[in-house]
Every structure is written in structure tokens, then in C-alpha cells.
Amino acid sequence: LTNFNKTTGEFNCFKDEITRYGKKRTIGRIGCIQETNGQQLWLGIPSFEILEFDRTAHKYNLLPAPIFEKGVAENLGFIFGLLADSKKNLWAATPLGLYNLDLQEKKITHYKNDPANPNSLSENFATYLFEDSQNNIWVSTSATGLNIYERATGKFYCFKNEPRNPNSINNNVINIIYQAPNGILWLGTNGGGLDALILKRGISQFKQGY
Numbered sequence: 001l002t003n004f005n006k007t008t009g010e011f012n013c014f015k016d017e018i019t020r021y022g023k024k025r026t027i028g029r030i031g032c033i034q035e036t037n038g039q040q041l042w043l044g045i046p047s048f049e050i051l052e053f054d055r056t057a058h059k060y061n062l063l064p065a066p067i068f069e070k071g072v073a074e075n076l077g078f079i080f081g082l083l084a085d086s087k088k089n090l091w092a093a094t095p096l097g098l099y100n101l102d103l104q105e106k107k108i109t110h111y112k113n114d115p116a117n118p119n120s121l122s123e124n125f126a127t128y129l130f131e132d133s134q135n136n137i138w139v140s141t142s143a144t145g146l147n148i149y150e151r152a153t154g155k156f157y158c159f160k161n162e163p164r165n166p167n168s169i170n171n172n173v174i175n176i177i178y179q180a181p182n183g184i185l186w187l188g189t190n191g192g193g194l195d196a197l198i199l200k201r202g203i204s205q206f207k208q209g210y
Contacts, residue, residue, distance in 0.1 A: 001030060001043065001053060016060045018051070027051070027060055031078030034090070042090060044079030050092065050101070063101075083129035083137070091137060093126035098139055098149075111149070111156070119155035122147055130177040132185065140174040146187070159197075170195045 001014045017024045032044040041053040043060075052061040081093035090101040097112035098121055114120040121139065128140035137149040145160035146169060162168035171192030178186045185197040 001027070001041075014053070014058055014060075018049070018060060018062055029078075031080060032082050034082035034084050036084040036088075036090075040084075042082050042084065044082050044092065046078055050079065050082070050090070080127045081129045083131060085131045085137065086135055091129050093129050093139065095125045095142075097121060097124045098126045098129075119157065121156050122158040122160075128174060128176065130179075132179050133183065138177055138185075140177075141172075143172055145169065145172045146174050161192075169197075 003012050003014075004010075005012060014027075016027050018027065027043075027045065030043050030045055034042045036042065039055065041055065043051045043053060045051060050063050052063075053059075054061060079092050079094050081091075083091040083093075085091060088104060090103055092099040092101065097110055100109040100111070102108070111121050112124050113122060121141075122144040123141045125142035126139050127142055130138040132138065135151060137151075139147040139149060139156075141147065145158045147156045147158050149156050159169045161170065161172050169187070169189075171189035173190035174187050175190055176188040178188075180186060183199070185199070187195040187197060189195060
């Protein structure tokens with residue numbers, strides 16, 4: 001982890017070792033960073049570990065327990081996205097699905113695709129996370145569209161590209177989301193340009209290819 005000191009004009013690199021499953025490992029590659037409360041930094045690293053970086057002590061702190069079992073975590077690479085939401089939960093987007101970490105209750109909830117449930121996550125490979133002004137969680141996937149998780153119902157709804165529908169999403173892979181002050185969601189797609197998503201009274205309409 002490297003930061004830039006605006007006062008001195010210098011870069012500072014923070015390296016450390018963590019121990020998990022009886023093995024020591026140097027912190028090197030970091031897949032994603034999420035800041036909470038303007039103070040905490042959460043880092044997603046290989047082998048599906050989540051670390052907290054203590055800015056005062058310049059020290060890495062592991063979560064009390066690993067999210068994934070030994071043998072599963074060691075072979076699957078990065079956490080692709082982290083999101084600290086308005087409810088003080090931490091969400092993790094991984095190739096194994098979506099994880100919600102309740103840091104206060106120390107509870108982990110795993111969301112994944114269930115072929116028998118149309119309101120489950122559209123696929124397990126989650127890549128990007130965003131919370132909108134209505135506290136809905138948006139989950140981008142590797143190939144099967146953009147999911148919205150409604151807290152009130154506990155259901156996922158998926159938006160996919162429909163080639164004959166100009167008001168559908170332009171591409172099934174979303175790299176980034178921004179919500180404008182007027183409520184419109186702007187979606188940066190993987191090769192399909194910029195889409196605008198308008199949500200009104202339960203109606204979803206995409207404007208494609210800006």
C-alpha cells in the first residue's frame with residue numbers, strides 16, 4: 001500500500017506480514033480499497049482476505065476470522081470489489097458470489113446464484129459494487145448483467161442486454177457506476193459506451209451509448 005504525502009511531496013510504501021493458516025505472507029498485491037468514516041481503509045488482497053489498515057499505527061489488521069475455508073481461498077485470487085454501505089456493513093464482490101459482512105454483529109451472509117430462484121444473484125462472479133441514494137446495492141457481474149439488491153424484500157433483480165430493445169442495458173458488463181444529483185445512474189460499460197439508467201415508479205429505462 002502506497003500513499004502520497006501532499007506536504008512533503010513524497011510517496012510512502014507500507015509493507016507488512018500477516019499470518020493465516022500458520023503461514024506468513026507479505027502484503028504486496030492489493031485488489032481493491034474502500035474507505036469508511038474518512039479514517040478506516042479496507043483492503044481486498046489475494047486469497048480472499050480482507051484487511052483493515054490502521055492509519056495511525058501504519059499496521060494491517062486481519063478480520064478475526066477468514067471469510068473462506070482453507071483450501072478454497074488459497075486458489076481463487078482477488079476480491080474484486082469492496083463497499084462500505086450506509087448501514088455500516090462491508091460488502092465483498094468475489095468469484096464465489098456476494099458477501100455481506102456485518103462488522104458490528106460479526107455476522108457474514110453469502111449471496112449466490114440459485115438456478116431455481118429467479119430473484120437470486122444472476123451469477124456467482126461478482127465484480128463491482130455500488131450503493132444508490134435509496135440504499136439499494138448494485139452488483140455487476142462478469143457476463144450476466146447488472147443486479148440490484150432490494151433490502152426491503154431481500155430479492156435480486158437483474159438487468160440484461162436485450163438486442164432488440166433500445167431501452168435495455170447496452171452491455172452485460174458494467175465497470176463503474178455514478179449517481180447524479182437528479183437520481184440518474186450513469187453506467188460505464190465494457191465496450192458499449194456510457195448508459196443512463198432512469199428509475200421512476202418501478203419503471204427502468206436505459207438510454208444507451210452516450
